[in-house]
Amino acid sequence: MEHGDVGYLLQYFQKKLVENPTFYHAYKMDDEDQITNVFWVDASMLIDYECFGDVISLDSTYCTNTSHRPLAVFSGFNHHRKAVIFGAALLYEETTESYKWLLETFLEAHKQKMPQTVFTDQAQAMAKALGEVMPGSYHDLCVxxxxxxxxxxxxxxxxxxxxxxxxxxxxxxxxxxxxxxxxxxxxxxxx
Incomplete structure (x- = not known):
């Protein structure tokens, strides 16, 4: 990510944290002190996951930003069958290491509450990371x-x-x- 983009993003996160102390964000840096991965959840995402996080979907097939970084979204459904988001991240690359960081950070944000089932696409790196970080969760492919x-x-x-x-x-x-x-x-x- 470009320095200006990261600066704006971190300023936005600080603003959200001031507005609501339950806002959570984390980022990973590489060997050159560059931010590679960024994760965030807001208060409604935390509450929704607590109530409806037994079955989730992790989708990283979106590459809509100008840097073409994968946007990973944790989502599910509430009791009204409406889609809800449990967390989001921008990843530098789709490697097992990146997904492990993402899943560990997701669990940290959600007080280590494991989902019972995780739906994903066929990404091998994601599947490997899920097996290591969430071995007790059932992994389904949703293609x-x-x-x-x-x-x-x-x-x-x-x-x-x-x-x-x-x-x-x-x-x-x-x-x-x-x-x-x-x-x-x-x-x-x-x-």
Whole structure:
């Protein structure tokens, strides 16, 4: 991350900490004293995780910032089936070491409360880190069908087309179970 970006981010975190002392943030530095990974949770994320953190999803497939750094988001659902966020991070790179730091920091922020189940994509580095940091948590793969574009996969109103897509995805993804998650087809494979 560029020095100016980091400076603004740390100023923002300090401001949030003054506004609410339960705001939590952490960062990791490399050998050259450069910030590599940044993690944060606010008060609502802490409360939501305490109440709804038994089953979470960790997704780092977003690369929307100008530095193309992975944005990792811990999320889940509340009792109204609304998506909630339990934490977020910007990572320098997607390595096992980065994910271990992220998971350890996540647990530190949430008072070492382990989720029962963690849904992830197929990232090998993430899976390895999960096995080391959260060995008691069940790890499931949740693969949103990348075989099709988002628009093609989820916008069709035809149930026959949807069923055919589900069968094609199941065949391509090694026979994983097709399930409905918030009205969208997902493939779930257990590790």
């Amino acid at each position: 949103v069908p990348a075989v099709f574009s988002y628009h093609d996969s989820f916008s069709s109103s035809s149930s026959v087309t949807s069923l055919n897509r589900a069968k094609a995805v199941k065949k391509r993804c090694g026979g994983g179970a097709i399930e409905k998650w918030c009205g969208r087809e997902v493939v779930v494979r257990r590790r």
